[in-house]
Amino acid sequence: MTEKRDFKDTVFLPKTDFPMKAGLPQKEPGILARWQEIGLYEKLRDARRGREKFVLHDGPPYANGDMHIGHALNHVLKDMVVRTQSLTGKDAPYVPGWDCHGLPIEWKVEEQYRKKKKNKDEVPAKEFRAECRAYAQHWVDTQREQLKRLGINGDWENPYLTMQFESEATIVAELLKFAESGQLYRGAKPVMWSPVEKTALAEAEVEYEDITSTQIDVAFEIVESPIPELVGAHAVIWTTTPWTIPVNQALAYGPDVDYVLVKLTDESPKFLVAFNLVDEFVDRLARSIDPVNKDKVAAKLGGWVAEGVKDKNGLVSLWGYAPDATFKGSELAGTVARHPMHHLGGFYAAPRPLLPGDFVTTDSGTGLVHMAPDHGEDDFDLCKAHGIEPKFVVDGDGRYREDWLWLPRTDERSMSVINPKFNAPDGPVCSDLREVGALLSASTDYQHSYPHSWRSKAKVIFRCTPQWFVPMDLPNAVEHIDNRAEARWENEGGAQEPKLTLRQAAMQAIADTRFVPAKGRNRIGSMVEGRPDWVLSRQRAWGVPITLFVDRKSGQYLNDPAVNARIVESIRTHGVDGWDEDYAAAILGPDYDLDDYERITDILDVWFDSGSTHAFVLESGRWPDLQWPADLYLEGSDQHRGWFQSSLLESCGTRGRAPYKAVLTHGFTMASDGKKMSKSLGNTVDPNKVMEEYGADIIRLWALSVDYTEDHRIGPEILKGVGDQYRRLRNTFRYLLGALQGFSDAERVDAANMPELERYVLSLLGDVDATLRTAIDDFDFNTYVRTLVDFCNEDLSAFFFDIRKDSLYCDAPGDLGRRAYRTVLDTLFHALIRWAAPVLVFTAEEVWQSRFPGSDSVHLLEWPEVPAANADKARWSALRDLRERVNEAIEPLRREKTVRSSLQAEVEVPAAAVPEGFSDADLEELFITATVTRGQGDAVIVKPTDLAKCGRCWRHLPEVREDGDACDRCDSVVEGMEAA
Structure with missing residues (x-):
């Protein structure tokens, strides 16, 4: 038998040194080093210079801790935007940046102090700020290397930092623009306050957690009323914050709410509650009296009956008797109650008027709300409208002032008001109310959502303190520069273009901005539409100062362009230390006496810092490749109430439009089971470790494959x-x-x-x-x-x-x-x-x-x-469908090893399924089979071929006499190779 020729050396197999095994963790650092060596970012800038620009403005991550998976996703998305825009020929620079001021950094430095048994307040402020600056710089450097390792291409040698002196000077200049235009005021309003961190918080610094609180019903005796039946009765309020009762100054009713005056037992006084909430009120009393037998107690108190009797007003009567009186809330005007602790005199002896409040509902409680203007927005606004001012009796640490009449700081009463023991049924407030017979019910089973500081995780309170605000609704505050807005005013025939409130300018800017996904517009729009005035001040040390001098006599801040220019220059030269007392007299200059002015020592909300980045990054000229406004801002969806919004408000207040043309938001990265990532649950994914194991390209592919x-x-x-x-x-x-x-x-x-x-x-x-x-x-x-x-x-x-x-x-x-x-x-x-x-x-x-x-x-x-x-793609699509049917028909024979490959199969296909224009030889090539014939049936039929196999191409062809011989095509190719 003649030995068959081996055709291996005649086959043109693909050849490459490119390995199948990636080894990304080992290779990627070397590639990154080469990019740095050749100056890839600078080369790209040179290559695209003069082209149409696309500017993505980097939202500053916080310089505190290692990069986490959210950072990784966010920056991969940004890098993808920049790279794809550059790929399409645009000049798409990328300048990374960091947010470096604020409480989290200050908190960490204080922690280091506490470990060393040092007191922050005993350290010179300048020295403390220097430590905060060093701490921030450490994490900037750390995160920078981690993000570079992720393959993010940008100006890493020249990032922007909010703590750079030039940045701090621009932030101050932006603040003074608000001051110069009259969009700044000092006022006492309830703001969200962290007793643990001892500072006001912005909405973006607050997260909501479910908690269980004490709920109480408290009776306020009515002493005056145009309705005789009410005098001597008790207005009942319900609250989940017993600690606010010591500063109650009024009660609120709903003008359109139906109220009923009920007497629950022969011995009890009459109680004034909303008609729709009597059953809930009775149930709380019953549970408070006897939790085990609450149903029996409720029956004694007077529960609802299935077939109640309606009185003339259409109200269902109580069991056993009709309500003593029913009326609309509006009839309560002029009614006055007294505080349960009125016997203490002074503040508590003053009358507590019943006031109309549109915010009062019958969703829960009693339909009557106690008003503490120190500790609630609605409370503050309603009381202020009726000449009732807050008392400022809770200190920054959440404890009542030592001199406060009702709750002086004795050992058992010196707890913070956020301490559950302070609000417990046996706590100081409830105990005192019980002693005077005013506590009708108290239980610790009310579950609800409550605001917490996202840093300390401690509960926050609403606390009225003097703060600096930017008003949202000051008329004629903002000059809108949008061309469409100008055209609109002109079309209305106005002689002079009217100015807008900040809220109006922001809402117009939102309408003019592209949002991806589109639902982002409604989200930020609803937030801006209903948000309160912007609280700018914080009572901390590490941040940009509120650089204002306030006249001690008039209470007005100084608004002198020359002084403002010296302020900005001092910050540019010395950083935030340039506002220290040592520089104050020189900044004021010879025209003013420092003794006549209060130098404000509060610092700015860090959201004002980050909201001003468009000014010192896009406009300053420090990065000439950038331009204002940005084409895109890209961050997580939580930034609708954070950076997107602060940037919007800052820019609208100073420039009349948003600093961006489009806003892109992404969701949050969850664990594989859909749960929120948490170190305590052990389900976090560290991108740095993923890069060590898999490589950065795997993280990138993941980030760009998900529906972000x-x-x-x-x-x-x-x-x-x-x-x-x-x-x-x-x-x-x-x-x-x-x-x-x-x-x-x-x-x-x-x-x-x-x-x-x-x-x-x-x-x-x-x-x-x-x-x-x-x-x-x-x-x-x-x-x-x-x-x-x-x-x-x-x-x-x-x-x-x-x-x-x-x-x-x-x-x-x-x-x-x-x-x-x-x-x-x-x-x-x-x-x-x-x-x-x-x-x-x-x-x-x-x-x-x-x-x-x-x-x-x-x-x-x-x-x-x-x-x-x-x-003809439709024709080819039909052919591919048929090819798939052929492969499916061959697969069982392959599994049974009747054939080893499709080349060994003879196939009959339905003639009607073959698209026009394909010969049987075409089908054999496209299906990679030995033969293809056409049948009249609907099925694909497969059988093994008897044709011999070419020893070079392995096709089974009629012209091949024996397995291993060459087919005509291969024979010709080999002859040509040998001749060559």
């Missing part, structure tokens, strides 16, 4: 799936590199001269091109990545590459079909490497350098040109 507009998940199994996805993409590039070895322009074929399959694939590439362009415009990166992955997996690897591997391996190098295939592969390579580069930044560079070693970076390239190619 909603909350999304990450975990070991999810990352494993991302790793599989990555390997398929990597193998696509590995195949292209191997298949294109030695390719040159001399081999190139015009699309018009290509086989139909190649033209079809080019037409699919054109579809991908259009989809990706739209995805970039829509910031739809989930679609971007999915389109790329599906094209590589389904259209290329499982279809085009699979079909054409025979031509690549076995056709002669000069064969037109093989040349056409390699031409398309080269087109695919140049398109796919560019499209993948913003996603897999390290891998794309590795692939590019593997094909073009020593060349410039792949990230300097622009969007590929995809050649136009015509193909």
Whole structure:
């Protein structure tokens, strides 16, 4: 028997040194070092200079702690935006930044003090601020290296920091713009206050947690009323904050609420409560008297009956008797009660008027609300409208003043008001109320949502203190510069363009801004529409000072442009220390006496810092590649009440429009089971560790594959799936590199001269091109990545590459079909490497350098040109459906090992299912089978072939006499090779 020839050395198998195993954790740092060495960011700026700009303004992460997975997602999204805009030919610079002032840093430095048994208040303020600055710089440097490792391309050597002197000077200048335009006032209002941190908090610094509180019903005896029946009765209030009773100054009723005067037992006084809430009131009393037998007690007190009797007003009578009186809340006008502790005299002896409050509802309680203007917004506004002022009796640590009449600071009464023991049924407030017979019920079972400081996690209170505010509704405060707004005013025929309130300007700016996703507009709009005046002041040390001098006689702040200029210059020279007392006289200058002025020592809300970044980053000229306004702000959805809003208000107050054209928001990253990540639960994912194990490109692929507009998940199994996805993409590039070895322009074929399959694939590439362009415009990166992955997996690897591997391996190098295939592969390579580069930044560079070693970076390239190619895609889609049916029919024979590959299968397909224009030979090539015939049935029929197998291409063909011989095509190719 003659030994068959081994054709291995005649087959053109792909050859490449590009490894299948990625080894990203080891390779990526070297690629990153090369980018730094060649100055990639600067090269890109030079390459795009003069092009249309796209400016994404980086929202400053806080300089406190390592990068977490939320940081990673956020910055990958930003990097994707910048890179895709640059890829499409725009000049898209990226300047990273950090928020460096504020309580969290101050809190950490204080913690270090406490460990050393040092008292912050005994340390000179300048020294303390220096330690805060050093602490912030440490974390800026740490996070910078972590973000660079993630492959984020930006001006890392020249970031912006809110604590840079120039930044601090600009923040002060922005504050003084508000002062100069009259958009600043000092007022006493209840603000959210943290007794633990001893400072006011912004809404963005508060989170809500479910808690269980004490709820009490308290009786206030009515002493005056235009309604005789009410005198001697008791108005009942319900509250979950017993600690506020010591500063009660009034009661509020709903003008449209139906009230009833009831007597629950023969011995009890008459109680005034809302009709709809009598049953809840009775139930609370019953539970308070006897929790075990509350139903029996309720019956004795007078519960509802199923078949009640209605009186003349349509109100159901109580069990056993009719209500003593029923009336509308509006009839309570002029009614006066007295505080339960009136016997103490002084403050408590003053009458407590019943006042109309539109905010009073019958959702819960008694329909009557006690008013403590020191500790509630509605309380403050209603009381102020009736000439009742707050008393400021709770100190910054949440304890009552030592001299307060009712609750002097004895040992048992010196607790903070947020202490549950202070509010307990046996606590000081409830105990005293019980002694005078005013506490009708008290229980510790009321579950509700309550605000907490997101830093200390402690409950906050509403506390009335003197603070500095920016008014939201000051008429004629803002000059709106939007051209459409100008046209609108002109069209209305106004002689002079009217100014807006800050709220109106902000709402107009929201309407003019693009939001992605669109629901962001309603979210921030509802927040701005209902938000209170902006509280700017904080009672801390580390931050930008509120640089105002207040006249001690008039109470007005000094508004002198020359003084303001010296203030800004002092901060520019000395940083925040430039507001210290040592500089005050020089700043005021010779025209003013320092003794006549109070130098404000509060610091600014850090949201004003970050809200001013557009001024010192986009406008200052320190980064000339940037411009104002930004094209995009991109942060998590919580920033609708944070950075997006503070930037909006700051810019609208000083420039009349938003500092951004579009706002993109992403959801939060949850654990793989959908739960919120928590160190205590042990379900956090550290991106730094993920990079050590998998590489940064895996994090990037995950971040750009999820639907970031909603909350999304990450975990070991999810990352494993991302790793599989990555390997398929990597193998696509590995195949292209191997298949294109030695390719040159001399081999190139015009699309018009290509086989139909190649033209079809080019037409699919054109579809991908259009989809990706739209995805970039829509910031739809989930679609971007999915389109790329599906094209590589389904259209290329499982279809085009699979079909054409025979031509690549076995056709002669000069064969037109093989040349056409390699031409398309080269087109695919140049398109796919560019499209993948913003996603897999390290891998794309590795692939590019593997094909073009020593060349410039792949990230300097622009969007590929995809050649136009015509193909009947509907016809090809039908053919692919049939091909899928054929593969499904072959699979059982493969599993049974009746055939080892589709090349060994003879297939009969339904003739009606074959699209027009495909011959049987075409089908054999496209289905990769031995033969294809057409039958009249509906099924695909498969059987093993008896045809001999070519020893070179492994196809089973009639012309092959024996297994191992060469087919005619292969014989010709081999002869040509031998002749060459």
